[in-house]
Amino acid sequence: MPNPTAAMLVIGDEILSGRTRDANMYHLAGVLTEAGIDLREVRVVSDDRGAIIAAVQALAAAFDNVFTSGGIGPTHDDITADCIAAAFNKKIDVRDDARAILEKHYATTGTELNAARLRMARIPDDAVLIENPVSSAPGFTLENVHVMAGVPSVFKAMVESLLPTLSGGAPLVSETLRIDRGEGDIAGPLGALAAEYPMLSMGSYPFQKKNGKYGSNVVIRGTDGALVHKVIEQLSTSFPK
Amino acid sequence: MPNPTAAMLVIGDEILSGRTRDANMYHLAGVLTEAGIDLREVRVVSDDRGAIIAAVQALAAAFDNVFTSGGIGPTHDDITADCIAAAFNKKIDVRDDARAILEKHYATTGTELNAARLRMARIPDDAVLIENPVSSAPGFTLENVHVMAGVPSVFKAMVESLLPTLSGGAPLVSETLRIDRGEGDIAGPLGALAAEYPMLSMGSYPFQKKNGKYGSNVVIRGTDGALVHKVIEQLSTSFPK
Structure with a gap:
């Protein structure tokens, strides 16, 4: 049986402007090779709604798994979760399970869970949360798309949470x-x-x-x-x- | 007037397998930002004919400039030039101008210009050569696609040769x-x-x-x-x- 296939979608102006050198692609490529999942394509797009939705739809249709990185923080340029919901025609809103995780985390750190931070609890209907042991705000899996943070330490931790749940193949x-x-x-x-x-x-x-x-x-x-x-x-x- | 747009296509199994960390994307992103050319998308695909042709056609239709890196050396996995020719329905063969550059270079270094090295003189009809001051084997521009080497020092030198010929915009x-x-x-x-x-x-x-x-x-x-x-x-x- 051939190995499962994968694509990655890196979302963020900071990569395309040359401000930041991508680290997540390199990390994911190594981890997937070890797991026997064939990474076939990577795309990098800017924080643009149309570009994100089109790329997610194309990659989700062509590959067994799609991994995204970036755009799930609390600021105005963090639009990934809403785009993924739109790509699969799902509703999205603050979800109780995600909200509870944030409430617990910010209570511990003594930080206010304000409107901006609450945006990180916006999760599409039917999505399954991905645990974030670094900074708590979860990623999620919707259909065959796994949505993770862009900060490299958080991305790595989310990949570690996610990977045991995926079917791998024969490692290369x-x-x-x-x-x-x-x-x-x-x-x-x-x-x-x-x-x-x-x-x-x-x-x-x-x-x-x-x-x-x-x-x-x-x-x-x-x-x-x-x-x-x-x-x-x-x-x-x-x-x- | 809005700035000209660009996309990059990185070709190579070594990036997708996690063996090599990409350096060319980071370099090009910085250089284009300075030149006032908006890098809007990057794709990384493997050494696969169908994937390369499809990506080149999609990006060339959507953006003012496409920059490719990788796959123009002398070995069997170097298929980029042939794919670019196919993407634009052009003939490709060893071209006299490129062959002359290689003959001169290898005469100087006392290396045999064998059949494998001669593959690097395969250039599509109507393409304009891009100078390679590092190792001589040229890149080329066909339509709005600029085809360059994957070795970072050679990629950088080719970008330097090419950039003054492109129309830029207002630098960011x-x-x-x-x-x-x-x-x-x-x-x-x-x-x-x-x-x-x-x-x-x-x-x-x-x-x-x-x-x-x-x-x-x-x-x-x-x-x-x-x-x-x-x-x-x-x-x-x-x-x-």
Whole structure:
């Protein structure tokens, strides 16, 4: 059975303006690979209602899981929850279960649960909450879309809460071989290996050495670890040090 | 006149598998903001012909400029140039101008221009070459799509070669105000300001202080630097230190 598929939607002007370097995509990509869920596409869109709704609908229709990050805080630019509700034609309002979580949290910290903070309890009908052990305001899953915060520590914690509830597949095993030759020298033999083993994915990533010459890291990935290892050995024999 | 718009397409399994953390998106986002070109969307897709062609066609139709990174080297997984040609229904083959650049480069470095390296001279009909001062193999522009390498040093150099040829707009000015209050405390006044100044974009980014309490960085962006500054001052007065 093929592995389940996934896409990610990163929501936020701060990434597109270059102010912030995304960290959540890199984190999620690694975690999903370990879990045997194939991340096939990532989109980054701005805090724009039309753009968010269109992207969610396209990705939710094309992949088994969609993970979103960003736009679920208390400020005016936090519009993700309302957009997800609109994308699935669901009502959204302050929900009692989410409100109770916030009340408890802010009572403990002695902070006022004002109108702005209460916006974080706006959850679409039929959504299931995702626990947030860092700052309490929950994420949620609606249909196949998992809605999480953009702050990296909170995003990570929500992914940890969510992941055990998802069906994974066979984790990808990968091995890397460093070859002290440019990609142009290894492309022929590597292409032949890729054709011989279509069940493996082979990538080649050039790097420049201190002397200015190029080397290549060849990465071979697959669900059959023994086969990955065998092919790496074979390649290593073709390009002795 | 509104600023020209842009999208970016990052091509490569290494980003989606979590092996590599993207650097090109962050670089391009900053450079385009300075040039007054609005980066509206980024997509990351794998080395898959169908996915690349579909994404290029969708983005090229929706935005003034599309910038791609990755997949133009000499190995079997470098399929970007062929996909771009297919997306615009153009022929592609080894082109004399690109071949001449490679011949000159490899003659200098004493490296054989073999069949694999010659693949880097495959350029679609009607495309204009983008200079690569780092490793010579050129990128290209076809219609409104600018095709560049994935290796960050080469990507940067190609963007530098390309950028002066593009029409920019009014650069975005941004100022950041650090406020020692959680987002929930500032959301009300910030929302009112955002409604009062619709020509400015206002974002709020929470951070956690060493004592565990939250603060917020408020970023205000716009093309009118004096107005951005005035509103930052106004906000600063509402939240004295």
